[in-house]
Amino acid sequence: MNGLRRLFGDPLNAALSLGVLAAAAALLPALVRWGLLEAVFQPDTAACEAAQGRGACWGVVAEKARFILLGRYPADALWRPLLAAGLIAGSWLVAALGRLAGGRLAALLVLPPLAAIPVLGGGFAGLAAVPTELWGGLPLTLLLTAAGMAGALPLGIAVAYGRRSRLPVLRGLLTGYVELARGIPLVAALFVASFLLPLFFPDGMAVDMLWRVLIAIVLFAAAYLSEIVRGGLQAIPPGQLDAAAALGFTPWQAQRHVVLPQVLGAVAPSLANSAIALFKDTSLVTIVSLYELTGSLGLALAGDPQWRPFYLEAWIFLAAVYWTGCALLARLSRQLGRTAPQRRPATS
Structure with missing residues (x-):
């Protein structure tokens, strides 16, 4: 009713x-x-052409799913990108459905992308080395999102606290960094990482494109996350710090055990929105020749004129993959809001 x-x-x-x-x-x-x-589900181009205009051709998904989801990774080692994607997506699923908090939750979200990197790269324990140029598809999208957020959140927290510092030089530098990062598009940051960042490394030191892009993503996302955290810090009444001091907490202990858990719980929806935006914005790395989901789709169809006319169905499939990831991150946000400690209103 x-x-x-x-x-x-x-x-x-x-x-x-x-x-x-x-x-x-x-x-x-x-x-x-x-x-x-009236759709065609088999990878049959003749049947798809006959049904064109009347029914969808989902056969393009059946034919190109491996290239779309896993990119150009060597065909004889596909279990490695599948394992890497499963580690990251599985950690999101467990965090979204479980009731973990604190250090356990942080470890659950940070360790899988760290484990996915050697799985994808190989070069140890009999695993063939695979250059990052061949990483792509869903594993690369998940890795950039998870590693980007894992690096950006602690940096954003540090910047938020630094902007509340009593040192004017530190406040000015951090304010300039935040305003610069927020004043340029991510595309510009990726181009800077591709062409300008190598100039700051010592002669003879080459940093792979993937890691340069990841540095740009972390710095870019940290600026936005710092403002989210700073807003949460401003909402905490100063009396809570006084009460913590009266109970014998040091200033660091008060921030660690009293203030920061409440802040992260209060801003969890905003953090999830940033993670969702980053999950989708990873599609921009295609411009620097890293082929995540959308880039892998472009590669899969660009070189095959038989399946190229059925790009609409392939993009619908890709949209469903992105929607699933965004829904999982939104569910994780709601779980964080329930498990985080909540600030009680002050009573007289």
């Missing part, structure tokens, strides 16, 4: 609800017919 009241409680809501229902009734049968009833 409450749901019906929200949908039809007043003339405006009733009109909007009826309009949405009418649009769904008009479009849904055609979508079901195109996407299911």
